[in-house]
Amino acid sequence: MARTERERKHRYGFEDSEGLRALLTRLHDAGRGAWREDPEAAALMRHAAEKYAALARKHGLDPWEAATAAFEAMRNPSVRRAQDPWAVITHAVRITCLAEERGQGLLCSVTRARRPQYSGFHDAQRFSDRESPLTDYHPAFCTSFGDEADQATPSNAGEASTRIRSAVEDAIVFFALLGWPPATARTGIEYICTRLAEAPSRASAFEALHRDFHARALLDIPGRSWLAMLRTVLGNPDADLAHTAAGRGILLRLLVGEPLGGLLADDALLAEVVLCAPSGGGHG
Known part of the structure; x- marks a missing residue:
């Protein structure tokens, strides 16, 4: 789902790290269902898909796969406490994209592809x-x-x-x-x-x-x-x-x-x- 024209014209507070921290804290405090029901949370995920689209395509992934990785990182308490939440999320998305690409090459799960003992393997060859x-x-x-x-x-x-x-x-x-x-x-x-x-x-x-x-x-x-x-x-x-x-x-x-x-x-x-x-x- 692409960002709407209204969202492109309207600047949300979460574009900067402090605004993102405030939104993540609010969603955390709201409890169960907040991510599903909050319209600003939906806008945040569309923004993440657009923000990390180029990184996803570089590793042969769909932008929404990168957005999913960003979502998983955003739910981590350490991101809310980080000095620069967006920097931490970007780092997490980059690692996940690398692991996804490596897992596809090795024909294994992303969890295994993250483990250092698999780093020496070459991609499977037909x-x-x-x-x-x-x-x-x-x-x-x-x-x-x-x-x-x-x-x-x-x-x-x-x-x-x-x-x-x-x-x-x-x-x-x-x-x-x-x-x-x-x-x-x-x-x-x-x-x-x-x-x-x-x-x-x-x-x-x-x-x-x-x-x-x-x-x-x-x-x-x-x-x-x-x-x-x-x-x-x-x-x-x-x-x-x-x-x-x-x-x-x-x-x-x-x-x-x-x-x-x-x-x-x-x-x-x-x-x-x-x-x-x-x-x-x-x-x-």
């Missing part, structure tokens, strides 16, 4: 954003079981890229068909593929991801579900299962030509994915 197909250079897609190695690394780069993207999309569909939230399936598999691209092998990628507690926090899925996704996508790391369907994982099985229908006929695979489907996230 598997499809990479220019070079993994089969051109990554040993994780090389196998030691006969002709499958040749099938996993076709000489035609365009065909390889198409095959990889198709395999990833089919893997996402596979999880979604078996009761996993589509967004969780996509972000989880794309995160696995991103880390796989940085690892020397599927086995090392599995071990690194298994110990990657930050990944679980960012993706917000239970530990049991995360481990099942790793085993299903990358294959069980047990050496005795290396040449079995369970050891290869669905990503490699799809890459070497096995159809999605074939995966859906694998009862053991279906049982593991269905039984470990997350019910809505968490760290169980």
Whole structure:
């Protein structure tokens, strides 16, 4: 809601810090419902949306998201007691905008994005954003079981890229068909593929991801579900299962030509994915 023409012509007292302090104190003293019913409070929020619009857009947000951050700050007693209330609110809005932008990049909540332990993470990358197909250079897609190695690394780069993207999309569909939230399936598999691209092998990628507690926090899925996704996508790391369907994982099985229908006929695979489907996230 934009400020009305009358509001633009009329100067409220809250434009300066002392006037804002007086208004916030009055709203606080008025008790429950004051923010909802007071017309000057509504004008204040429209003013905040306009004041922080440029800051919000800089971080890819709507002006009203910045106004919401300002509202949360205004309700804090420390703002009323501050030497310059508007300066404190501006600082709070800037931090919230940064956290919102960081949370969107990391695929996590704003609360987590504010924590310093997440500051070293780079933004999530979609598997499809990479220019070079993994089969051109990554040993994780090389196998030691006969002709499958040749099938996993076709000489035609365009065909390889198409095959990889198709395999990833089919893997996402596979999880979604078996009761996993589509967004969780996509972000989880794309995160696995991103880390796989940085690892020397599927086995090392599995071990690194298994110990990657930050990944679980960012993706917000239970530990049991995360481990099942790793085993299903990358294959069980047990050496005795290396040449079995369970050891290869669905990503490699799809890459070497096995159809999605074939995966859906694998009862053991279906049982593991269905039984470990997350019910809505968490760290169980």
